[in-house]
Amino acid sequence: MAAHYGAHEVMEIHEILSDTIDGINQFQLYRPHVKDHQLRSILDKQLQFMTQEYNNMVQAINQRGITQAVPYRVPRTATPVYGLNNPDTQTPNTSIHDMDDRDVASGMLGCHKASAAFRMMASLECADLELRRMIQQGAINCAEQAYEVWQYMNQKGYYQVPTMKDVTTSTMINTYSPASTGQIRQYQ
Structure with missing residues (x-):
């Protein structure tokens, strides 16, 4: 590996593989605390994907045969729910037995x-x-997995999306307009 990669690349892949191992281990620690069938299904699917992605990365760098990484596919199951609806007060758990x-x-x-x-x-x-x-x-795969979990949390009311008054949103959005291509001068 050292002959084909620069120092930054070697250190970055080391950090990514270590981070991936930590994520896999973290998800395994969570599994006994899951009660909801839908969340268990998401966790198991993601854990399997993370393990396969880790194995693919190890194989790719060890055999110098990097192939296209497999994209994670997220089912878009529901429209996001916007607004706050009596969000629960959040406090740290006092015991591991409180984890939900x-x-x-x-x-x-x-x-x-x-x-x-x-x-x-x-x-x-x-x-x-x-x-x-x-x-x-x-x-991108991590972002897609995050979105899948976010969808679950949003639908359960665990992750509510605050909104602004319509006039504030409209004012913010309408402060931008397209650039005219005539404004861009070409340097020669």
């Missing part, structure tokens, strides 16, 4: 969000185009 489906889903979401950002940053340090694309696809 909301805690598990929130932990899963946080794991995927952090991994997506981490992988995208790591891809920016890659000189090898194939490795770069594999890591970028990994970032």
Whole structure:
């Protein structure tokens, strides 16, 4: 591996593989706390995908035969629910026995969000185009997995989406207008 990759690439792939192991281990710790069948199904599917993606990355760097990373497919099951509807007060658990489906889903979401950002940053340090694309696809996969968990949380009321007054939203959005291509001067 060392002869084909730069120092940044070696360190980044080391960090990504370690992060992936941590995520797999974290999800395994969550599993006994899941009560909801739908959440268990999401966790199991994602855990299987994360393990396969890890194995693919290890194989790709060890055999120098990087192939296209497999994209994670998220079923779009429902329209997001916007607005706040009497959100529950949040406090830390006092015991591991207090962990519930909301805690598990929130932990899963946080794991995927952090991994997506981490992988995208790591891809920016890659000189090898194939490795770069594999890591970028990994970032997209984490973002898709995060969205799947977010959909579950939103539908259960665990993750509510605050909104602004219509006039505020409209004012913010309407402060931007398209650029005129005539404004862009070409330098010669």
